[in-house]
Amino acid sequence: MTTDIATAAEAAEPIVPGAPPPQPLRLDFWRGIADDNPVMIQMLGLCPAMAVSNSLENGIGMSAAVIFVLFCSSLLVSSLRKIIPGEVRLASYILIIATFVTISDLVMQAYFPLLSRTLGPFVPLIVVNCIILGRAEAFAGKVKPMRAAADALGMGLGFTLALCTISAFREIVGNGTLLGFHLFGPHYEPWVFMIMPPGGFLTMGLMFLVMGWWGERKKAKLTEVAA
Amino acid sequence: MTGHAHGHGAPPAPTPDAGSSSLRLTVTLALFGALAGAVLAYTYQKTLPPIRKFAAERVEVAVKEVLGSPAKLDTLFLVGDRLSKTPPAGVDALEAVKLFIGSNASGEPTGVAVEEGSPGFSGEVRLLVGFHPVTGALTGFKVLAQKETPGLGDKIIKDSSFARQFIGKLANPLKGDKNPTTDPSTVQTITGATITSKTVIKVINKAVETWKPRLEAYAKGGGQ
Amino acid sequence: MISNLAWIFFSTLLINNFTLAMFLGLCPFFGVTSKVDTGWRLGVANTFVLVIVSVSAWALNTYVLTNAPYLRTIAFIVVIASMVQIVEMIIKKSLPTLFRELGIYLPLITTNCAILGLALFQTTRKYSLLEGIFFAFGAGLGLTLALSLMASIRERMDLADVPVVAKRMGLVMVIASCLSMAFMGFAGMGSG
Numbered sequence: 001m002t003t004d005i006a007t008a009a010e011a012a013e014p015i016v017p018g019a020p021p022p023q024p025l026r027l028d029f030w031r032g033i034a035d036d037n038p039v040m041i042q043m044l045g046l047c048p049a050m051a052v053s054n055s056l057e058n059g060i061g062m063s064a065a066v067i068f069v070l071f072c073s074s075l076l077v078s079s080l081r082k083i084i085p086g087e088v089r090l091a092s093y094i095l096i097i098a099t100f101v102t103i104s105d106l107v108m109q110a111y112f113p114l115l116s117r118t119l120g121p122f123v124p125l126i127v128v129n130c131i132i133l134g135r136a137e138a139f140a141g142k143v144k145p146m147r148a149a150a151d152a153l154g155m156g157l158g159f160t161l162a163l164c165t166i167s168a169f170r171e172i173v174g175n176g177t178l179l180g181f182h183l184f185g186p187h188y189e190p191w192v193f194m195i196m197p198p199g200g201f202l203t204m205g206l207m208f209l210v211m212g213w214w215g216e217r218k219k220a221k222l223t224e225v226a227a
Numbered sequence: 228m229t230g231h232a233h234g235h236g237a238p239p240a241p242t243p244d245a246g247s248s249s250l251r252l253t254v255t256l257a258l259f260g261a262l263a264g265a266v267l268a269y270t271y272q273k274t275l276p277p278i279r280k281f282a283a284e285r286v287e288v289a290v291k292e293v294l295g296s297p298a299k300l301d302t303l304f305l306v307g308d309r310l311s312k313t314p315p316a317g318v319d320a321l322e323a324v325k326l327f328i329g330s331n332a333s334g335e336p337t338g339v340a341v342e343e344g345s346p347g348f349s350g351e352v353r354l355l356v357g358f359h360p361v362t363g364a365l366t367g368f369k370v371l372a373q374k375e376t377p378g379l380g381d382k383i384i385k386d387s388s389f390a391r392q393f394i395g396k397l398a399n400p401l402k403g404d405k406n407p408t409t410d411p412s413t414v415q416t417i418t419g420a421t422i423t424s425k426t427v428i429k430v431i432n433k434a435v436e437t438w439k440p441r442l443e444a445y446a447k448g449g450g451q
Numbered sequence: 452m453i454s455n456l457a458w459i460f461f462s463t464l465l466i467n468n469f470t471l472a473m474f475l476g477l478c479p480f481f482g483v484t485s486k487v488d489t490g491w492r493l494g495v496a497n498t499f500v501l502v503i504v505s506v507s508a509w510a511l512n513t514y515v516l517t518n519a520p521y522l523r524t525i526a527f528i529v530v531i532a533s534m535v536q537i538v539e540m541i542i543k544k545s546l547p548t549l550f551r552e553l554g555i556y557l558p559l560i561t562t563n564c565a566i567l568g569l570a571l572f573q574t575t576r577k578y579s580l581l582e583g584i585f586f587a588f589g590a591g592l593g594l595t596l597a598l599s600l601m602a603s604i605r606e607r608m609d610l611a612d613v614p615v616v617a618k619r620m621g622l623v624m625v626i627a628s629c630l631s632m633a634f635m636g637f638a639g640m641g642s643g
Binding site: 263264267268270271346348349350374376422 | 458462466467519520521522525635638639
């Protein structure tokens with residue numbers, strides 16, 4: 001029902017040049033999680049995906065900050081899309097993003113001090129995370145707030161999915177724990193390499209290899225069916 | 228570029244030239260900047276008390292651990308090369324370089340704690356070092372920051388027997404040995420983390436060497 | 452004093468290499484490392500910007516933002532964007548050949564996490580002006596080193612018979628992991 005209304009409203013507004021084609025909100029939301037996953041498919045935001053993924057707790061903290069910043073800035077950019085002059089839109093977007101990033105950094109310092117100390121400068125570094133500026137420029141600045149919000153949530157959750165998978169894998173293998181709980185008993189010798197920097201690159205590489213293999217298999221099946 | 232920008236004007240009346248005058252651009256950006264500044268100033272005011280409270284608590288917990296919960300705790304600040312009861316002008320007390328003196332119930336100092344650091348295996352190792360102001364005997368240390376190898380170098384935090392053996396040792400200067408020892412100024416290093424263990428010893432020696440003379444000069448000056 | 456500066460420089464260059472150990476500047480590391488020439492040129496341009504930004508960040512921290520630390524992130528990003536613009540104009544005027552070679556990569560330096568990362572790390576570590584400059588040189592040359600190494604390996608990879616599955620990012624990531632592992636061997640050289 002709601003999606004139909006949204007589609008109708010979208011159709012009533014003249015299409016902005018370069019704007020994404022109208023589609024149900026549901027699809028705007030799902031695209032970021034699956035088909036257009038920011039980390040796994042678009043390969044954006046790799047820096048936090050590897051730098052703070054040595055434990056699941058760090059991964060969750062980082063994801064929460066990114067979802068907050070992405071959602072708020074997308075919503076605001078979309079609401080102000082008719083006020084922001086085109087020539088200074090990038091500067092305005094960065095200003096908006098930096099403001100929300102600083103807010104999340106201060107709130108984390110105040111209420112999650114230990115997590116904030118481990119993440120350190122990687123929270124303010126969200127400003128230059130390409131996912132957020134990318135969504136503002138490619139999507140939020142051209143559509144209605146409802147669509148921008150759905151897209152931001154989807155992209156944010158897609159980032160969370162990727163980051164939490166990577167960080168859970170690295171923590172389990174590299175430290176023998178998950179969220180601090182020991183999984184394998186005292187005789188497990190953790191593969192410490194995985195929670196150190198090279199382990200980040202390796203985990204990411206393994207993930208891309210598995211996805212490449214998956215894609216190839218799918219393609220092979222399709223040709224088989226066709227033949 | 229401009230074609231792109233037109234899309235952002237209200238569709239029924241796209242007035243790109245009038246709407247994009249440099250005055251309007253400047254005013255919009257300045258307005259955004261001012262708004263952002265105001266929002267951040269407000270958030271900062273709201274979050275500052277808990278942030279400062281946590282920072283102060285963190286220092287207090289570390290100092291108490293290193294000095295064994297003294298009855299009274301005083302703070303001295305480093306001004307130039309001398310100790311003083313007040314921090315240097317214009318520097319926040321939380322940020323200033325300082326020394327903590329713990330005293331027992333009768334007011335006699337039982338230990339001082341200072342922060343010191345040195346490059347370790349893969350990053351700086353920062354410690355809070357506690358020692359007796361007169362004898363120089365160590366009362367303990369606490370690792371404040373480190374980036375050593377997990378499973379090896381980080382035993383300086385995780386292996387409590389390593390930290391415990393420092394209590395009562397004399398830093399004149401302190402030495403490390405890979406075998407167990409009863410020598411009053413030698414401690415046993417961690418197998419597989421020799422460099423990290425030696426860094427801890429180095430930091431402790433540096434702390435006692437730099438701060439004990441300052442403390443003695445302060446005491447000679449009658450605590451001025 | 453000198454040993455401290457040397458430690459900052461070498462630890463940033465090798466032990467805690469910005470790209471291979473701290474994951475800063477990954478976009479150019481994966482994006483523009485298909486040719487050695489562009490790789491190291493971009494590294495040098497980045498080093499230049501890093502040093503300028505380090506000095507500006509120090510000046511901002513010492514003279515402007517003393518009472519408003521909450522404006523740091525915004526101030527840094529604004530300064531970085533304008534510095535990149537100025538550097539771009541200077542290079543365009545005085546070194547037109549280099550300007551043409553760098554092309555699109557020059558404005559893209561603004562969104563390189565290594566630049567903002569340098570300003571932020573320098574602030575948390577409370578570096579002085581001189582320490583900051585050594586930090587920036589170490590970071591910039593470290594970036595140049597990582598970019599050149601990666602680019603020379605990828606130039607060879609073009610001629611190698613690679614399984615289809617690994618053609619895109621997979622193999623590049625595993626190579627980055629090996630490089631990062633090699634750089635771990637530098638650990639420990641600063642102490643003792």
